[in-house]
Amino acid sequence: MKMRLKLKKSANLLLACLTALPLMLTPTNVSAASDANINLASEKQLIKGFGGINHPAWIGDLTAAQRETAFGNDQNQLGFSVLRIYVDPDRNNWSREVATAKRAIEKGAIVFASPWNPPSDMVETFNRNGDTNAKRLKYDKYAAYAQHLNDFVTYMKNNGVNLYAISVQNEPDYAHDWTWWTPQEMLRFMKENAGSINNTKVMAPESFQYLKNMSDPILNDPQALANMDILGAHTYGTQIKDFAYPLFKQKGAGKELWMTEVYYPNSDNNSADRWPEALDVSYHMHSAMVEGDFQAYVWWYIRRQYGPMKEDGTISKRGYNMAHFSKFVRPGYVRVDATKNPDTNTYVSAYKGDNKVVIVAINRGTSATSQRFVLQNGNASTVSSYVTDSSRNLASLAPINVSNGAFTAQLPAQSVTTFVANLSGGNGGGNVGTGTTYEAETGTTLTDAVIETLYPGFTGSGYVNFNAYTGSAIQWNNINNTVTGTKNVKFRYAQESGTRNLDIYVNGTKVLSNEPFTATGSWSTWSEKTIQVPMNAGVNTLRIVTTGTEGPNIDNITVTAAS
Numbered sequence: 034m035k036m037r038l039k040l041k042k043s044a045n046l047l048l049a050c051l052t053a054l055p056l057m058l059t060p061t062n063v064s065a066a067s068d069a070n071i072n073l074a075s076e077k078q079l080i081k082g083f084g085g086i087n088h089p090a091w092i093g094d095l096t097a098a099q100r101e102t103a104f105g106n107d108q109n110q111l112g113f114s115v116l117r118i119y120v121d122p123d124r125n126n127w128s129r130e131v132a133t134a135k136r137a138i139e140k141g142a143i144v145f146a147s148p149w150n151p152p153s154d155m156v157e158t159f160n161r162n163g164d165t166n167a168k169r170l171k172y173d174k175y176a177a178y179a180q181h182l183n184d185f186v187t188y189m190k191n192n193g194v195n196l197y198a199i200s201v202q203n204e205p206d207y208a209h210d211w212t213w214w215t216p217q218e219m220l221r222f223m224k225e226n227a228g229s230i231n232n233t234k235v236m237a238p239e240s241f242q243y244l245k246n247m248s249d250p251i252l253n254d255p256q257a258l259a260n261m262d263i264l265g266a267h268t269y270g271t272q273i274k275d276f277a278y279p280l281f282k283q284k285g286a287g288k289e290l291w292m293t294e295v296y297y298p299n300s301d302n303n304s305a306d307r308w309p310e311a312l313d314v315s316y317h318m319h320s321a322m323v324e325g326d327f328q329a330y331v332w333w334y335i336r337r338q339y340g341p342m343k344e345d346g347t348i349s350k351r352g353y354n355m356a357h358f359s360k361f362v363r364p365g366y367v368r369v370d371a372t373k374n375p376d377t378n379t380y381v382s383a384y385k386g387d388n389k390v391v392i393v394a395i396n397r398g399t400s401a402t403s404q405r406f407v408l409q410n411g412n413a414s415t416v417s418s419y420v421t422d423s424s425r426n427l428a429s430l431a432p433i434n435v436s437n438g439a440f441t442a443q444l445p446a447q448s449v450t451t452f453v454a455n456l457s458g459g460n461g462g463g464n465v466g467t468g469t470t471y472e473a474e475t476g477t478t479l480t481d482a483v484i485e486t487l488y489p490g491f492t493g494s495g496y497v498n499f500n501a502y503t504g505s506a507i508q509w510n511n512i513n514n515t516v517t518g519t520k521n522v523k524f525r526y527a528q529e530s531g532t533r534n535l536d537i538y539v540n541g542t543k544v545l546s547n548e549p550f551t552a553t554g555s556w557s558t559w560s561e562k563t564i565q566v567p568m569n570a571g572v573n574t575l576r577i578v579t580t581g582t583e584g585p586n587i588d589n590i591t592v593t594a595a596s
Contacts, residue, residue, distance in 0.1 A: 067375040068439075071383045071392060073456070074410035075370035076595065078326045079521060079565050080384065081289065082143060083318075083359035084115030085332035085341060089129040091119075095336060099346045100133055103335050104140035111341060111352055112360035113142060117293065117331050120148035120185050120199070127188050134194040138532060141551055143197040143364070145263075146185060147239060147293070149211040151178050161213060168212045170222075179226040186233050195534055195547060198234035198263050200293070201227065207241035214238070220250040223257035232547055232580070234262035239293055243271045245278065252284040262545070265293040268321065276325030286519045287544055287567035291329040292321050296339060304339045305349030308423045309447040315354040315395050319380050322358075323373050330358070353426045357419070357451045360427075361391045365563050367521070376402055379444065385411075385456070387561075392452040396444035406452070408438045413454035416440055422448035468521070468593030471509050473497040480506040482584075488527065488557040491588045496527075499584035508538075508576040512592055517570045519595040523563045528552050528585035535584060538576040539566050550585050559588060565595055 085103075087095050095103065106112035116137040118130045134144045150156065155174040161167035170178055182199050189196050201222060205214030214222075219238050227235050240247040243266040251257045251264075264281060281290060297317045298310060305311070321327045332355065336342040341352030348356070366386030374380055378398030384391045390411065396402055416433040422445045433440045435454065444450055471477075472493035474484045481501035488496075499505040514520065530552045537545035544566045553560040566575070575590070 067372060069372045069375040069379075069381045069392075069394070069404060069406045070409055071390065071406060072370040072409045073385055073390060076521070076593070077368040077370065078290070078322075078328050079563055079595070080362055080364060080366045080368060080386075081291065081329040082114030082364045083330050083355060083362070084113040084117065084142065085335035086117040086119070086294070087130075087133045087335055088119050089133075090121055090126060092334060092337070094129065095133050096346065097136075099336060099342065100136040100140075102342060102346060102348065104137045104142050106360055109348065110360075111348060111356050113137075113335070114359065114364050115329055115331055116142050116144045118144060118146045120146045120182070122148070122150045122152045124152075124184065124188070127185060128192075130189070131192045131194060134189065135192070138194060141364075143549060144189075144194060145198040145200065145234075145236065145293075146189070146196055147200040147203040147236075148182070149203050151212060152181060155181070156212060168208070169214070169218070170212060175222055175226045176229070179222075179229045182230050183232075186231070190232065195532060195549060196233045197547075197549060198236045199230065200236040200239050200265055202237075203239055203294075204241040204267060205238055206244060206247055216247050216250050219247060220254060220257055223251050223260050224254060227257070227260035234289075234546060235260060236263040236265040236291070236293070237261050239265040239267060241267045241269055243268050243275065245280070249280060252280050258284065258288070261288065263289040263291050265291050267294040268292055268297075268317075268325075269295060273320045273324055276320060276327075278325070282326075287565060289328050289565070290326060291331065292325065292327040293329070293331045294333055295331075296333040300337075300339045302338055305337075305341075305343055305351045308350055309397075311350035311354055312395070312397065312447055312449060314351045315357055315393070315449040316380060316397060318355065318358050319382050319393065319395055322368060323380075323382050348426070350421070350426070353421045354449055356427060357393055357421060357449045361451050361453055362393075363387065365561065366391070367563070375404065378402070379404060381406075388456050390452075390454050390456055393449065394442075394444055394452070395449045396446065399446050401446050402444050403441060404444050405439060405441045408435070411456045412438050413456055416442075416452045416454040418442060418450055418452045420445060420448055420450045422446070468523070468591045469513070470589050470591045471512060472589045473507055473587040476509060476511055478506075478508040478510060480504065480508075482507055485586070488586065490527070490557050490559050492525070493589065496586050496588045498586050499579055501579075502583055503579055503581050505579040505584055506576055507587060508574055509590065510574055512568065512573040512575055514568050514570055514573060514592075514594075516594070518567070519565050520568045521563050521565055521593045521595045522575065523561050523591040523593075524550070525559055525561055525588040525590070526550060526553070526585040527556050527559050527588070529554070529556050531582070533582050533584050534580045536578045536580055537564065537566060538574075538578065539568055540574055541576075547580055553585075556586060568592075
């Protein structure tokens with residue numbers, strides 16, 4: 034294991050060095066002292082969350098206190114909402130993953146898993162460019178490997194962890210100490226075997242440098258694409274100009290796009306608190322969100338001397354830079370259009386959800402700057418703000434008044450500032466735009482579900498309660514769309530405790546498996562959850578089905594187009 038760690042880190046130190054040059058050479062759109070316009074009606078990607086990996090097999094498990102720091106969202110906590118875990122090739126070691134994964138889910142996070150190697154009996158060596166010890170999955174073991182992944186999903190579920198997704202392979206194109214896959218081998222598995230992986234989403238291909246030759250074949254093959262729910266990518270050394278993926282935009286309707294591993298800018302010992310180097314973390318996250326349209330951003334080790342949490346369990350400067358996103362941009366929020374580079378060294382992204390707007394502004398320059406922000410299609414009265422710079426960590430600043438939909442703030446030299454405001458009016462009132470709302474109790478077909486009015490706070494004439502377990506369903510029969518494409522579907526629901534998982538069908542075809550609905554706190558506390566699904570022009574049906582537990586109370590859905 035130590036040999037593997039040294040190899041990965043030394044190789045990626047080179048990749049990190051290669052990254053620095055394109056960052057300096059990447060042109061920026063400079064318009065000095067321009068307003069940062071935040072268009073709340075112009076929606077981009079749905080955010081799934083931010084997080085990192087816990088890897089007990091290599092560096093030990095997070096302690097109970099460190100789990101709270103990672104996944105709690107109070108003061109001096111990171112607010113992570115995504116946990117990545119390791120699929121050990123030896124099932125006798127699977128229990129190592131349970132404790133932290135269970136606590137992360139209890140704190141509201143989603144969990145996905147990645148394998149580095151299949152079980153040893155499924156692996157063979159081959160000659161790869163002169164390396165006679167290179168490893169690959171035996172060609173007659175593809176079905177057995179799919180079952181191995183299924184077994185891990187089942188094991189975790191039986192131990193209280195419903196996986197959101199499982200990956201086929203970690204970095205199949207950078208496998209010096211694990212298992213190699215060619216693009217053609219990955220395509221074959223996705224076409225012929227990935228469809229047999231049940232009760233979770235399937236992720237592929239997790240290329241180490243977001244190399245499109247690994248994922249293009251999947252996107253261009255209808256069967257392989259049908260079996261892939263999430264396109265996962267690592268961005269070690271990836272130039273920011275290569276974050277965009279036009280083919281995914283063209284072919285990936287209804288699929289998710291995640292950045293599932295990186296450390297940036299390097300993995301030097303005890304580098305987590307270096308300043309202003311740590312500011313590059315928030316800049317990299319900004320670029321991933323704005324240039325790459327990623328829906329999730331996942332760091333490498335959560336706890337490491339170069340990570341968001343240091344070995345002593347305290348949050349690092351790098352961690353506070355991540356927290357400017359993870360604590361405030363919550364799962365289900367939607368990125369909205371914002372002037373991304375209003376001044377030479379200023380970078381802005383914006384998000385909305387829970388009747389709030391969140392703006393993250395980064396000043397990479399060595400001088401403070403004054404920046405004016407203009408809210409379009411929504412308004413607010415005051416803005417709260419939080420800053421991290423050389424001497425402060427997520428320090429709360431005095432509220433700023435909003436006048437005629439605009440406010441001006443000082444961005445300190447080499448700093449990241451997050452602004453949060455409650456919205457009023459316009460298109461910013463919910464997680465997605467106004468769209469068309471369909472009540473659950475009218476125009477629907479119910480299976481083992483009943484219309485109720487017992488709990489207050491519903492809209493329309495009532496809400497629907499799933500009154501059975503597996504197989505209970507609601508189907509909306511007349512969802513009308515003017516054009517074909519990806520739609521945001523926002524559920525208004527209430528759920529007292531636990532996580533309930535639902536399968537989602539559009540026009541009779543399952544598009545999402547075991548989609549988690551987390552607790553809202555009570556049956557009369559209504560919250561919102563947004564998913565993205567493909568729909569046709571004209572009339573569509575949307576059916577949600579319980580998968581083992583009684584579902585939440587559903588009040589309505591709101592359907593809008595996703596840009």
